[in-house]
Amino acid sequence: PVPEGIPVQPAGTPGRTAVQGPDGLERRTGQVTAPGKPTPMRRDGDRLRFVGAATRRIARGIDLDEIVMGLCRATVPTFSDAILVYLRDPLPVGDERPTGPLVLRLRRSDRIPAERDTEGAGFAPLVQPEPSELDSVGEELCTVRPGSALAEVLRGVRPVFTDAPAARAALPELLGPDGESAVPDGQRAILAPLRGRRRVIGAALFLRGPERIPFEADDLLVAAQLATHSALGIDKAVLYGREAYIADELQRTMLPEHLPRCTGVRLASRYLPAAETARVGGDWYDAIPLPGSRVALVVGDVMGHSMTSAAIMGQLRTTAQTLAGLDLPPQEVLHHLDEQAQRLGVDRMATCLYAVYDPVSHRITIANAGHPPPVLLHLGGRAEVLRVPAGAPIGVGGVDFEAVELDAPAGATLLLYTDGLVESRLRDVWTGIDQLRDKLAATAQLTGPDHPPPLEALCDEVLDMLGPGDRDDDIALLAARFDGIAPSDVAYWFLEPEDAAPGRARRLARRALSRWGMEELSDSVELLVSEVVTNAVRYATRPVTLRLLRTDVLRCEVGDDVPQLPRLRQARATDEGGRGLYLVNRMARRWGATRLSTGKVVWFELNHTG
Template identity: 60%
Template sequence: MEPHPRADTNTAPPTQQPGEVERGRDEVEPGRDEVGRGPEVQSDRLRFLDLAARRIGRGVDLDETLRGLYEVAIPAFADVVLVHLREPLPTGEGQSAEPLVLRLHSFAQGPEGVVTAASAGAAGPVRPTVTGPFAELLLARQPVFGDVPEIESVVAELLESVASMPTAPAPAPAPAPAPGRRLILAPLCGRRHLLGTVALLRAAGRPAFTADDLLVAAQLGTHTALGVDASMPYGHEASAADALQLRMLPSSLPETTGVRLASRYLPGAETSQVGGDWYDAIPLPGNRVALVVGDVMGHSMTSAAMMGQLRTTVQTLARLDLPPEEVLYHLDEQAQRLGSEHMATCLYAIYDPISQRLLVADAGHPPPLLLHPDGSGEVLQVPPGAPIGVGGVPFQTLELPAPTGGTLVLYTDGLVESRHTDVSTGMELLRGRLEAVAARVAPPPLDMLCDAVLTLLDPDARDDDVALLAARFDGFPPLNVAYWFLSPQPQTAGRARQLTRRALHRWGLGSMLDATELMVSEVVTNAVRYASRPIALRLLRTDVLRCEVGDDSPQVPRMRRAQAGDEGGRGLFLVDHLALRWGATMLSTGKVVWFEQQIPEEYRQRGPDAA
């Protein structure tokens, strides 16, 4: 049997604010004082159904559709509305053969006439059997009163659910002859599938439902089912966009010597579409780290996809070790080549724990905040550039000290801007919150700091994503660094071995001397072969001993197996065999070849210059 036809939904929408129920001056709620008012009651019923069609049809997602039903039906038609939807909701053309598992969504009339939501699923899912009488009634697509003998057990569960709702009126007693006439159970039949059921209950003191009210209930169920049907593609797209965005964000932050990192990400309000906020932390040669935060303008699948493309581009550019302004310049070029109307803001910073300096460039993004070691906060005055995608606008890099113990906070505008707060006010609030946390705990743990910052958000006024990245500057002890520039001459490899020997003796790492000297000699010899400018040799001591050799040649060395008669070709094979790990990093000015060795535990603990 086909569902009841829908009322005309092309009528202009009502002028009341969202959440209000439109009332005609002489409108009478269906089911109240109907005796002796036949034509007028029918007219009232039609006006009520017209209102229901417009209000329920306004919903763009599942929550709004169900709220529309509740606002229309309570208290005009019922005192309690229980909606059970299939879980998961069926999709596709054919009838689902899965068991009919329903999940509870419940609303009731609360204090002072306010419609209040009970906890969804608090009473647990109802699990009727597909072959049982209840399922047969639902599949027949007809509303029924609660006094149908075949569904007595279901009615008992529904009444038990109502009794557990703190805002629900007490269930009606069992006056003869029709105790079930205070409950109507109507199926929710979508275009292709049975989606669930809606139960409408009246409390004691109100007239029982009539046969005409079954028609009203059927119409309410039809409008709700069509609204749920229409919201399913939106829900699937939003879910896919959310998954896409979360997959593009870093699953974890890198652990680098000299800086500690923490991050937070909060999606926008449930009624808004997915945005394009992102953050990243990218290790660079020399124990430096690039800190990035960006925001693609707009909220859509396109925004999320463009965010992923821009983030990948930033990672590629960062590994070329370009200055911040150059990274933003090339990122702007790439955004224009994408041919999208979307623009983005981005802030790119490089922290060097050895020199304890910070380089920052800005492309239309809110400036970062620096929480100094003494607990004072500062909004960094970074030269503002145009957003990514504008084109033709140069970017500038600001260089400033990065004090040990300081904390840099990067964020997107969703943290400092809302419907009630402008960006400038929001940044001052953020600075005040950072200072307040530092006043209580010095220095504040990064996770505590991030959580405290998020308390600034107003859930009722926020509709944008929030990305937050915090970096604590630990610095790098100068005594744990050895740095030289060597001319590319045949005797340079010997000089490099001599300098390495001195540094390792100073650090109390004599047991590592033979292997380290051999690897340094091989890597420096390879650099001398191709370099035209001085070679940089740097040793870093942390939990590992790291050696970096930089030259101006773009040719990256490749490991190969030497033949029996070859005089060379075994250098990288030895490095690969002796080192804990090794690699080569391309730079805009050449390359850096590096390797690391594990320092024995006893030397890490008692070395003279241990960090």
């Protein structure tokens, strides 16, 4: 079939019937032109209609490649037999000043195919150029030397016939040593600079074969229009693409690179940007270790799609981490996030769900700020949408948030997600939640009632429920598999803040280790427990807590009512104290201290091998 946009003779010509194509151009059926003589653009109206159709096609492009392809497809074979599009390498973005020499790279070249099926179409085939001519034109890279003929043509901005002396001299520089001989004479080539908003960003070379009628003077105006629309579109696409890349990188760097390894819970996550170019959103998730082997699970969504949304998301995530470090209840965390969102002073609201899981009590406390409800997949395969008060979004102001405490049985999996997973143009939120629940239940059936599905595979299965039209928004997904800590693996005591407390702590720790069959750790644990408890009782005014947890490691936690955190320092030879934390730092696998609303907790971990 004949490509769209080929102009034809006026309607009413004897022996011809005129029909109008979708682009507004008339095409004829019946009598055909003799081979080798494609119909020229003989009327100004033809050119105007062609330029209109071509620029609309170019404007449909979203990214750089689509715009360049639109230019090529619009011009070949309607306007020329071949086109070569060169662009600066690299392309400057916005007000960015290019550095170094001007280098043009051949971005795309289109030529009339060697064979075109026109049987039964009622049109003459377009004449094919000889392989030795147009097929050999063009080199990959071209360096434009200052003051050269090519530099002068590009500086002139306007398209020129390559028969002009300056343009002819520029061809070897653009196309290589053999380029000049490969370009036909007789106004069959137009060199058009591509000028963006601030500078020349490339060049387009339009070519016609020797058997096709040459270009006319008015075709320079056509080439100028094509070049102008293409250059401005390329400029915009490059800027748009760079902004999208920066926003996407900004968002990804604000998401956790790795999820923490927490006692009694396994974690997995996924993040998918929106399918549409540059639709960068504010979806985020986080997992924050808390004192007492607990973990805070957070997922949120800043409304809107822009770099502003991504920046607000980063600020809210940082605020949530700070608030979690204070060990505030979930409803208070959301309250302070709401205040922070109002202080930002931008018209952006956000939804957020904040949960705290305690592996010792097998309970989870959840507060919600307008976010889709979490789904709990039980060990037997039942998927339950948790009843959590929805609350108002963050940023509304003047609202209270409510927290609920629920059972979190061992083997169950909690799924936190953003609305992009369950809502799209094809379905509403609750339909999507029902589909998510069904998907989780079906996946659990594959492993049986006694074995939960692998966590990473479960996340992949959840994302597989998305259809081709379901990626209108970005998606954040956080899955938590509750293993819990059995009561038999926990030892807990209160110690009065007195001089005898360190000795009692050593004896209690030794008995617990003997009961667990971990006598090989007794010496190390007794030494470190004694040092940490000694520091605690020195300043405490209330009973000190001592807790041992046996999981894949042995964890010891000592809590007191003094908020000041201990600092590691190098004790001098004459100091009588100050070596406790030094010993902990040398002997423990990991250690740390966390400030609480009631004081602090100092903890350390040892491997089972000691």
